[in-house]
Every structure is written in structure tokens, then in C-alpha cells.
Amino acid sequence: MEADLFTAAAEERQAQDPSASPLAVRMRPRTLDEIVGQQHLLRPGSPLRRLVGEGVGGPAGPSSVMLWGPPGTGKTTLAHVVSRATDKRFVELSAITAGVKEVRAVIESARRSSGAYSKDTVLFLDEIHRFSKAQQDSLLPAVENRWVTLIAATTENPYFSVISPLLSRSLLLTLEGLTDDDVRALLRRAVEEERGLGGAVTLPDESEDHLLRIAGGDARRALTALEAGAGAALAKGESEVGLATLEEAVDRAAVTYDRDGDQHYDVASALIKSIRxxxxxxxxxxxxxxxEAGEDPRFIARRLMISASEDIGMADPQALQTAVAAAQAVAMIGFPEARIALGQTVVALALAPKSNAAYLAIDAALADVRAGLAGPVPTHLRDSHYKGSAKLGHGKGYQYPHDLPGGIAAQQYAPDAVHGKRYYEPTRYGAEARYAEVAERVRERLRGAGPAPDER
Known part of the structure; x- marks a missing residue:
């Protein structure tokens, strides 16, 4: 129980001197009713409220909870609230630094605590998606036997990152990103409440707006920046966290940029048009x-992936791979390091040769389909693997391209309604110049008008 003694000592010190804890910790909600945002999880009778013993029947449901949502939306807070509401020990581990050994030690400690002191344990495991399958398997006995109440947090889709046996035994709660109004309410509460700044400073509207831009929907980031700004103001003998002081404290300039208004769309549009x-x-x-305005890096990454296909396309087919890799990097590392991957991608896309031929091609094909130009699939192309297909003539006359010179069979592939239509009209820019030559030779071969190309 040595770890528990250290935890108890730390909590006692924080209780005696609240300023010993960061502002984000001091302002952590103590009950479900104090939580800002996530109203879809907090309605009366919700699984979360039943989990903490509210409603008919007291505590009920699974002993494992999976919290899925973006950073700063309250996953750790919810774990603390559940622990406090159910009067259980709270133990926190991070999948980044902990392994099976640490997990087993916590589980064994939980079993001893339950048996010797009748005190159950909440195990909060942050970033569970970073655990391997074997590491996640080690949690199953504790969950199945209810040795601990497991609350696991992840920013990744749990259906892809968490093993099925663990997920099936868990209550999955999806947390939504906090709105600016949610973060604004938290900031005002932190300024006014005694456990926060206790009214020692005021926060002008322009400084509050800057904190919202910095936060990007992350409550922890907003409160951390507020604490830095308030500390800087008080050190100067100022009772107001002015914008200049706040900028100096958080070391970034206030950028004129409204993430929900015209500036949001104008700047995003300007980025893509500059790349184009x-x-x-x-x-x-x-x-x-x-x-700098606190834009969601995932939004930026999505725009770059679209640009890679829409504006570059076959002129540099590697551009899309670069953009997808950047999106994966953003998801894995986050800011501030994600700026490097985004910057590299913007440079690569801006300097790549440009073509919108593939973009125009799919839109032209979609337009024909929507206009009713479809028709039946040619009989020789239809599925011939099921019983009875031969009687219908499916697959009859189909030529297997791999058996022919050049790997091309001069046969009809498109339905009659669009046979002979040309959707893809390649440019002569970058790598697409070669694809243009290949496309023309292949089309001639498909019409039976040319020799089999030696290579493509």
C-alpha cells in the first residue's frame, strides 16, 4: 500500500494548499453536475449516472468504461468523478509509460485493498490504444472478476484499437469536442471561484477570445494558458490579464482568426488556393x-488530403500518400510537433506539378450515372462463379488479359450506354505526361486498333 500512502499525502498537501496544484487540476469537476459539455452523457438516467449510483437500483452496469474523444474533453475528469462518487481508490496509469508489470501490480494491490480494507479501486488507463493486444489481454481477468473498475481513455477509434473481448465488456462513452461556449464557461468559473483564481484578476473579452483560440476546444490547454497569464499579470502588480500580458505569458501573438466565422473559411480557402x-x-x-489560431490539426490534414487529389492528382500520385502520411502523423503526435509534418506536406503539395484531370474524370462519370447512363454489365464480365451462372451465359466469351500479349484484351468493358466515353483526359504535366501516353496506347489496344504495348 506504499503507493497509496504517497497518493494520500499528495492529496492532503493539495487540500491544505490548493495553489500547489495546477489550475486545471484545481478546477477539475467534483461531480457530474459540475461537468461542462458532454450533455448527451449526463442526462438523468444515463448509463454514466447509473454507474455512479444515481437513479433506481444504485450502481449498475459493466465494471469497465471506455472513454473515446479528442484531447482536453474531460476523459480524466470523468474518471476522477466516478472514483469520487463511488468512494473508490483512484489509480492512474498511462499506456505510454506503463506495461503489463505495472498493470498487474495495480490489480494485485486492488485485490488486497478490497479484501483487507473493503475499498474498491478505479483504475484509469490513459491512451489504451497504445497498449498491444497482449497488454490489453492482461486486463481481462480484472475486468471479468470486477477486481477493479477499469476506465480506459483513448483518442483513437476503439473499434480499431481495442481488442474485442475488452470492448464487449465495456460501456463505450463517446465524448464530443468542447464548444467555445463550454470553454468560456470554464474560464469564467476559474477566474471567479475560490479554488481557482478567486477573483484575484479579471479577464477582458479580448484576452478571453485569445484563450479560446489557443485552446482549440481543449479545456486543459485553456486553463493552463489562463494560469500563465494570471501569474504574469499578478507579478506585474496588474489586476487584469491584458492581451499583451497574456501574449507574453503564452509566447504567441493574437492572430485575427475566427474559427467559427468567415475568417476560418477564408484562411482555409486561401491555403488551398495558394497550394493550387x-x-x-x-x-x-x-x-x-x-x-497559431488554434485550428484543429485534423481539419488542416483533411484539407491537404483533398488538395492532393483535387489539384495534383496524377501529375504526382505520391502527393496523396504524403498527405495521408501527414494526417496519420497528426493523429499520432499532435501539436506542437504536428506542425512539422503539416509544413512539410504544404511545401510538397505547393511545389508539385498540378492536374485536376482525375477530379474532373470522376465527376464526369458520376454525372452520367446520375443522368441514367448505366445499363446492364456486359454478359461476359458478369460473375460466373455461382451455380447456374453458366446457364445464363455469364462469363461466356471473356478473355483473360494475363493470357494475351501486353496483358490487354480487346473486349468491351463499359455498358453499352457509355461505351466509348472518355472521362479521363490527362494533362501533360509532371508524371501525368507518361500516363497520358499509356492511356492513349491502351485505348487503341482496347479498340483493337493498335499493337500490344510492350510496357505501361
């Missing part, structure tokens, strides 16, 4: 503005 126009410096400028 191959102005790498302008593109980097707009990227920097979005980052």
Missing part, C-alpha cells in the same frame, strides 16, 4: 495562421 497556385510561401503563411 504553387505559391509555397503564401501557403506556409496561411498554414501558420491556422496553427
Amino acid at each position: 497556385g504553387s505559391d509555397v510561401d503564401a501557403a506556409l503563411h496561411y498554414l501558420a495562421r491556422m496553427i
Whole structure:
């Protein structure tokens, strides 16, 4: 129980001197009713409220909870609230630093605590998606036997990152990103309440707006920045956290940028149009503005993936792979390091040769389908693997391209309604110049008008 003694000592010190804890910790909600946002999880009679013993029948449901949501939305807070509401020990582990050995030690300690002191344990495991399958398997006995109440947090889709046996035994709660109004309410509460700043400073509207931009929906980030700004103001003998003081404290300039208004869309549009126009410096400028304004890096990554296909396409097929890799990097590392991957991608896309031919091709094909130009699949292309297909003539006359010179069979592939239509009209830019030549040779071969190409 040595770890528990240290935990108890730390909690006692924080109770005696609240300022010993960071503002984000001091302002952590103590009950479900104090939580800001996540109203879809907090309605009367919800599984979460039943879990903490509210409603008919007291505590009920699974002994494992999976919290899925973006950073700063209250996953750790919910774990603390459940622990406090159910009067259980709280033990926190991070999958980044903990392994099976640490998990088993906590479980064994929980069993001893339950048997010797009748005190059950909440095990909060942060970033469970970083655990391997074997590490997640080690949690199953404790969950099945209810040795601990497991509350696991993840920013990744648990259906892909958590093993099925553990997920099936868990109550899955999806947390939504906090709105600016949610974060604003937290900031005002932190300024006014005694456990926060206790009214020692005031927060002007422009400083509050800047904190909202910095936060990007992350409550912890907003409170951390507020604490830095308040400390700087008090050190100067100021009773107001002015914008200049706040900027100095958090070491970033206030950028004119409204994430929910015209500026949001204008700057995002300017980024993509600068990439399309191959102005790498302008593109980097707009990227920097979005980052400094607290834009969601996933939004930026999505826009870059679209640009890679829409504006570059086959002129540089590697562009999409670069953009997808950047999106994966953003999801794995987050800010501030994610700025490097985003910057590299913007440079690569801006300087890549440009073509929208593939984009125009799929839109033209979709337009024909929507106009009713479809028709039946040619008989020789239909599935011939099921019983009775031969009687219908399916697959009859189909030529297997691998058996023919050049790997191309001069046979009809498109339905009659669009046979002979040309959707893809390649440019002569970048790598697409070669694809243009290949496409023309292949089309001639499909019409039976040319020799089999030696290579494609």
C-alpha cells in the first residue's frame, strides 16, 4: 500500500494548499453536475449516472468504461468523478509509460485493498490504444472478476484499437469536442471561484477570445494558458490579464482568426488556393495562421488530403500518400510537433506539378450515372462463379488479359450506354505526361486498333 500512502499525502498537501496544484487540476469537476459539455452523457438516467449510483437500483452496469474523444474533453475528469462518487481508490496509469508489470501490480494491490480494507479501486488507463493486444489481454481477468473498475481513455477509434473481448465488456462513452461556449464557461468559473483564481484578476473579452483560440476546444490547454497569464499579470502588480500580458505569458501573438466565422473559411480557402497556385510561401503563411489560431490539426490534414487529389492528382500520385502520411502523423503526435509534418506536406503539395484531370474524370462519370447512363454489365464480365451462372451465359466469351500479349484484351468493358466515353483526359504535366501516353496506347489496344504495348 506504499503507493497509496504517497497518493494520500499528495492529496492532503493539495487540500491544505490548493495553489500547489495546477489550475486545471484545481478546477477539475467534483461531480457530474459540475461537468461542462458532454450533455448527451449526463442526462438523468444515463448509463454514466447509473454507474455512479444515481437513479433506481444504485450502481449498475459493466465494471469497465471506455472513454473515446479528442484531447482536453474531460476523459480524466470523468474518471476522477466516478472514483469520487463511488468512494473508490483512484489509480492512474498511462499506456505510454506503463506495461503489463505495472498493470498487474495495480490489480494485485486492488485485490488486497478490497479484501483487507473493503475499498474498491478505479483504475484509469490513459491512451489504451497504445497498449498491444497482449497488454490489453492482461486486463481481462480484472475486468471479468470486477477486481477493479477499469476506465480506459483513448483518442483513437476503439473499434480499431481495442481488442474485442475488452470492448464487449465495456460501456463505450463517446465524448464530443468542447464548444467555445463550454470553454468560456470554464474560464469564467476559474477566474471567479475560490479554488481557482478567486477573483484575484479579471479577464477582458479580448484576452478571453485569445484563450479560446489557443485552446482549440481543449479545456486543459485553456486553463493552463489562463494560469500563465494570471501569474504574469499578478507579478506585474496588474489586476487584469491584458492581451499583451497574456501574449507574453503564452509566447504567441493574437492572430485575427475566427474559427467559427468567415475568417476560418477564408484562411482555409486561401491555403488551398495558394497550394493550387504553387505559391509555397503564401501557403506556409496561411498554414501558420491556422496553427497559431488554434485550428484543429485534423481539419488542416483533411484539407491537404483533398488538395492532393483535387489539384495534383496524377501529375504526382505520391502527393496523396504524403498527405495521408501527414494526417496519420497528426493523429499520432499532435501539436506542437504536428506542425512539422503539416509544413512539410504544404511545401510538397505547393511545389508539385498540378492536374485536376482525375477530379474532373470522376465527376464526369458520376454525372452520367446520375443522368441514367448505366445499363446492364456486359454478359461476359458478369460473375460466373455461382451455380447456374453458366446457364445464363455469364462469363461466356471473356478473355483473360494475363493470357494475351501486353496483358490487354480487346473486349468491351463499359455498358453499352457509355461505351466509348472518355472521362479521363490527362494533362501533360509532371508524371501525368507518361500516363497520358499509356492511356492513349491502351485505348487503341482496347479498340483493337493498335499493337500490344510492350510496357505501361
